[in-house]
Amino acid sequence: MGFHEVRFPASLSFGSLGGPERLTDIVTLANGFEERNTPWAQARRRYDAGVALRSLDDVEALIAFFEARRGQLFGFRWKDWTDFKSGKAKATPDYRDQEIGFGDDATVAFQLVKTYRSGEQVAVRPIVKPVQGSVRMGLSNVEMREGVHYEVDTATGIVTFSEPPNRDVAITAGYEFDVPVRFDTDRIQTSLASFQAGEVPNVPVVEIRV
Known part of the structure; x- marks a missing residue:
């Protein structure tokens, strides 16, 4: 698995949404009780890098970083400002x-x-x-x-x-x-009109096992 030892610009990750995610299998029995189990020993974190974009310069920096990682192909470092x-x-x-x-x-x-x-x-x-x-x-x-x-x-x-x-x-x-992550998409859609209207692109990022 390819991984680049480079951090996503911290100024762009500041203010992003995200956090840990767990996977729990829940089976409800006939008597109403539940059986719960998880195949994951560790949580997996997800973030949205688009939320923190504040200017067209930020969009330019995001696109450059995205292209250098070849979309989902290469992992990279991510600073989780709530837990680092x-x-x-x-x-x-x-x-x-x-x-x-x-x-x-x-x-x-x-x-x-x-x-x-x-x-x-x-x-x-x-x-x-x-x-x-x-x-x-x-x-x-x-x-x-x-x-x-x-x-x-x-x-x-x-x-x-x-x-x-x-x-x-x-x-x-x-x-x-840092958290080892990759982009969870191979496509970023942006437009000047949308950004001026206060809309930001959705740029999902997901933690990876390394």
Whole structure:
């Protein structure tokens, strides 16, 4: 699957509509009870890139980006302004934001993850497109140094330590991240008259598994 490690212009994604989508199969039994199941382990996010267009310059930038991706052919990075940090939305990422694993004296590579909590329930989301230069790592509440103690693969979200963390040592991380997406259409329809009338094109974008 083709993927371009380039971010959709953040100025155009700001103000767009979108968010997580789940797939739930629901069967109503004869007694009125329901059986519910899902084939998806992770949510899939959808967005509309057309909503945020504010000028003809924005339309020009969108069309250029769309053509460079060959429509649906190549994936790209998308900044979800409502969920792009390891911690609180208004806080700077801190190396203690997320616990991503524990040392075992052997493993050196760890996947970045983000845990969503509500009551006693949790959902763990793999983070596969961290933003370069934003990842901070810690071992037992001590911050490590990128390039000295660890390296980050921004194309996969895998952090590799220079030495395996000691057994039972908590590994924590803070970061900003993008969502891997593609256009969900091979056609963009725009017109000057429609745009001047306040109408914007529908430009669906959907998350992809990488």
